[in-house]
Amino acid sequence: MKTRLAVVGAGIVGTACALKLQEEGYQVTLIDAASPGCGVTAAGMGHLVALDETDQELDLCLLSLRLWNGFFKEFPGTGEVSQCGTLWVAENEAQLLEAQHRAARMNTHHWQAEALSGQQVQKLEPALRPGLAGGVRVFGDSVVYPPQIAHFMAQLLVKRGGKLLTGKRVTDITTSSLMFEDGSKLNTDLIIVAAGLDVARLLPGVAVFGRKGHLAITDRYPGRLSHQIVSMDYGQAAVTADALAVAANVQPRASGQWLIGSCRQDQQTDTSIDTNALGAVLQSAMKLLPCLAEMQIIRAWAGMRPASPDGRPIIGPHPEIPGVWLAAGHEGLGVTTAMATASLLADQIAGRPCAIDHQHYLPERLFPSLNLKYA
Numbered sequence: 160m161k162t163r164l165a166v167v168g169a170g171i172v173g174t175a176c177a178l179k180l181q182e183e184g185y186q187v188t189l190i191d192a193a194s195p196g197c198g199v200t201a202a203g204m205g206h207l208v209a210l211d212e213t214d215q216e217l218d219l220c221l222l223s224l225r226l227w228n229g230f231f232k233e234f235p236g237t238g239e240v241s242q243c244g245t246l247w248v249a250e251n252e253a254q255l256l257e258a259q260h261r262a263a264r265m266n267t268h269h270w271q272a273e274a275l276s277g278q279q280v281q282k283l284e285p286a287l288r289p290g291l292a293g294g295v296r297v298f299g300d301s302v303v304y305p306p307q308i309a310h311f312m313a314q315l316l317v318k319r320g321g322k323l324l325t326g327k328r329v330t331d332i333t334t335s336s337l338m339f340e341d342g343s344k345l346n347t348d349l350i351i352v353a354a355g356l357d358v359a360r361l362l363p364g365v366a367v368f369g370r371k372g373h374l375a376i377t378d379r380y381p382g383r384l385s386h387q388i389v390s391m392d393y394g395q396a397a398v399t400a401d402a403l404a405v406a407a408n409v410q411p412r413a414s415g416q417w418l419i420g421s422c423r424q425d426q427q428t429d430t431s432i433d434t435n436a437l438g439a440v441l442q443s444a445m446k447l448l449p450c451l452a453e454m455q456i457i458r459a460w461a462g463m464r465p466a467s468p469d470g471r472p473i474i475g476p477h478p479e480i481p482g483v484w485l486a487a488g489h490e491g492l493g494v495t496t497a498m499a500t501a502s503l504l505a506d507q508i509a510g511r512p513c514a515i516d517h518q519h520y521l522p523e524r525l526f527p528s529l530n531l532k533y534a
């Protein structure tokens with residue numbers, strides 16, 4: 160008989176894990192309090208991007224991006240994928256130097272990138288303001304529509320014999336069972352918890368918290384932008400007194416719309432629109448792409464990135480509850496790194512060596528009482 164495995168949460172992370180573990184031969188039940196892809200997966204940008212703040216981050220992104228490429232080859236057109244690449248824009252000499260380092264780093268990792276002069280940047284994207292210092296073009300990055308992928312993966316799981324339970328909120332997790340809000344219970348052999356922000360409530364001790372981001376989307380302007388444009392400030396932007404960091408990030412959607420981000424704000428408890436934060440996001444984007452001032456914004460919203468205390472995702476066994484595994488805390492990279500998360504979990508559950516060093520992501524680092532030492 161097959162081993163039973165339940166996945167709590169059908170966001171991009173949970174659905175990727177569910178499908179991967181089904182491929183490994185488990186009898187998978189995927190559970191969501193609402194429906195697949197309706198959590199923060201529906202609120203983000205869907206940029207599949209190689210970020211390189213640390214070597215570990217780059218390794219995780221590249222493992223995932225390569226797995227995503229395989230997925231899109233197998234299921235062409237899923238998730239409105241467009242391999243538009245990323246154009247990182249440098250506004251001054253210091254950023255240009257960092258852009259050149261980024262190009263070198265990516266190429267060393269066999270992820271094609273080229274450093275560009277200001278003129279080359281302008282030629283690639285004429286909508287950018289003149290006078291930029293330069294940038295770096297990363298060829299293999301893509302843009303997707305994440306909720307559609309989560310939905311597709313959940314349906315595929317069912318087609319292949321898995322179970323999908325929607326509208327079922329888990330309230331309690333033990334070694335071999337889940338309790339639901341409606342009083343019912345599910346017995347299982349293994350559990351993967353991928354419940355986004357709710358992980359912290361379900362498993363006290365796993366300190367996932369929300370990091371708020373605002374986005375806005377324009378009407379359709381096809382053909383005016385070819386790459387995802389990101390300021391070299393991204394990840395480096397100064398944090399203001401109200402814990403807000405903003406860096407321009409503009410994405411061409413398949414529909415011809417421009418999706419405009421992004422910012423990060425801590426100490427926020429809900430997803431209501433903060434006009435100051437939204438205004439700062441729009442201003443930073445307009446500074447790079449002045450034509451935005453003439454374009455129609457048709458919707459704006461905010462979402463909460465599920466963040467971990469040290470900024471790294473939490474992937475591996477719960478250190479205190481046998482049989483319970485975690486896939487959480489992916490912050491602003493959960494879409495990008497969902498496939499790598501599934502791969503690392505599958506390898507750990509099977510007791511195989513992982514494709515990359517998985518130690519940085521083990522949940523036990525968040526449990527100081529275990530007295531373990533981590534880099």
Ligand SMILES: Cc1cc2nc3c(=O)[nH]c(=O)nc-3n(C[C@H](O)[C@H](O)[C@H](O)COP(=O)(O)OP(=O)(O)OC[C@H]3O[C@@H](n4cnc5c(N)ncnc54)[C@H](O)[C@@H]3O)c2cc1C
Pocket residue numbers: 167168169170171172173190191192193194195196197198199200201202203204205206207208327328329330353354355356357358361371372373374420421461462463464465486487488489490491492493494495496
């Ligand atoms: C503004 C913004 C921009 C972003 N841009 C990008 C980007 O460009 N690229 C990128 O890679 N990432 C991006 N992200 C981050 C990305 O969206 C998240 O990291 C990712 O979606 C997290 O997925 P998840 O599956 O862990 O969580 P979720 O999508 O929130 O899924 C969790 C699921 O669990 C279910 N659930 C919760 N509690 C329970 C329970 N008790 N019982 C049963 N089910 C439950 C929920 O209904 C939900 O469907 C962005 C995020 C934001 C907010």
